[in-house]
Amino acid sequence: MSQRTLVIIKPDGVRRGLVGEILGRIERKAGWRISALEMRELDRSLLEQHYGEHVGKPFYEPLVEFMSSGPVVVLVVEGERVIEGLRTLAGPTDPIAAGPGSIRGDFGTIVRENLIHASDSEESAERELKLFFPTVG
Numbered sequence: 001m002s003q004r005t006l007v008i009i010k011p012d013g014v015r016r017g018l019v020g021e022i023l024g025r026i027e028r029k030a031g032w033r034i035s036a037l038e039m040r041e042l043d044r045s046l047l048e049q050h051y052g053e054h055v056g057k058p059f060y061e062p063l064v065e066f067m068s069s070g071p072v073v074v075l076v077v078e079g080e081r082v083i084e085g086l087r088t089l090a091g092p093t094d095p096i097a098a099g100p101g102s103i104r105g106d107f108g109t110i111v112r113e114n115l116i117h118a119s120d121s122e123e124s125a126e127r128e129l130k131l132f133f134p135t136v137g
């Protein structure tokens with residue numbers, strides 16, 4: 001089942017020089033393809049739409065501060081079961097709980113600064129792709 005998902009390399013990943021490492025892990029998965037890619041700075045209104053489910057939670061404000069603290073890399077990845085697959089590649093939200101071999105497990109220690117976002121379902125992927133790449137369709 002070929003799918004598309006939205007990935008964000010968060011500001012910590014860019015600042016720490018891990019863009020190539022993270023992109024390389026995605027590219028090496030057989031048959032997956034990066035079909036759009038851009039470095040951007042995200043503003044609060046886009047982040048509020050992206051993280052709508054978390055508005056009002058205690059971690060929301062610091063999350064928005066962090067996500068707008070520097071450039072990110074946003075990309076669309078296409079391929080077989082790529083939505084589930086990228087969540088596996090990323091690992092669980094808490095990098096200390098994430099296993100070795102996952103991006104969060106290998107490089108992170110702080111829950112907020114966990115290097116990567118990947119859409120969590122087909123519905124989220126569709127919504128997030130429209131939000132970040134309205135022209136990709």
Ligand code: IDP
Nearest residue numbers: 054059063092093111112113114116117118120
């Ligand atoms: P996910 O990115 O694994 O889907 P979500 O629960 O959707 O995780 O949370 C979105 C982002 O908010 C996380 O990736 C992380 O950066 C941040 N976050 C989530 N829970 C916490 C928390 O308890 N403390 C600090 N930051 C959090």
Ligand code: MG
Nearest residue numbers: 117118119120
């Ligand atoms: Mg999430």
